[in-house]
Amino acid sequence: MDERELQKALASIPLGGFRYFQSLGSTNDEGLAWAAQGAPDLSLVAADEQTAGRGRSGRKWFTPPGTALAFSLILRPTEPERLHPARTTGLGALALSDCLRGRGLVAQIKWPNDVLANGKKVAGILVESVWTAEALDSSVLGMGVNVTAASVPPADRLSFPATSLEDELGHAVGRTELLADVLKELINWRSRLGTDGFVRAWEERLAYRGQQVAIVRDDRGSLKGELLGLEPDGSLRVQEAGGKIHNVRFGEVHLRPLV
Secondary structure, X not given: OOHHHHHHHOOOOOOOEEEXXXXXXXXXHHHHHHHHOOOXXXXXEEEEEEOOOEOHHHOEOOEOOOOEEEXXXXXXXXXXXXXXXXXXXXXXXXXXXXXXXXXXXXXXXEOOOEEEEXXXXXXXXXXXXXXXXXXXXXXXXXXXXXXXXXXXXXXXXXXXXEOOHHHHHOOXXXXXXXXXXXXXXXXXXXXXXXXXXHHHHHHHOEOOOOOEEEEEEOOOEEEEEEEEEEOOOOOEEEEOOOOOXXXXXXXXXXXXXXX
């Protein structure tokens, strides 16, 4: 994957700007800095390697050179995005799950920000937003996708089973083509972000929906119950055995199925 190849593949996508790096600390950090400098809507940062990639809460994200897809997209909020900022994570998840399904994989969204292929984690999404007072100024939607087997962290660094696209498909996957496809799907879903259909589609793809799950909340202890679905704001709806329904919001949350 090189800059010239990427520019050619992305020529038909209405990007606001494009920065590519052979090696970079974090595409989200670069995106946040660029957004602060006035980057236009749909400005894209992509890197072949991340040396300080991160997921939620600063957890390290493994991105060796030549193995994964790592990018961040700057979004200047539309009115629906201002009203529903938490849906931006669902935007990235829906776009990627469409791409995986189009390639023949069983793709599900593990709330709040992971995408599964055949039940194993293949990608993570990190959305970071910049606020001016109470107004949303910009969001940076970062995505890391395990493409080759070498992009999957060692087993002792995993808290959930992980895989790569090539392991699941059994053949090589072009990262440039994948990036172009994800961006096209993302732009398509973005036009529907403010609709009820957006939330329904996100809900229909939830991993473990209708199943018993355990949710560990760093600030409030754990919760066990049936995963019912999503609220309009993207929070999770879980019903305890006694019938009480809880809304679980984004934050320090870890979801696991109960076997």
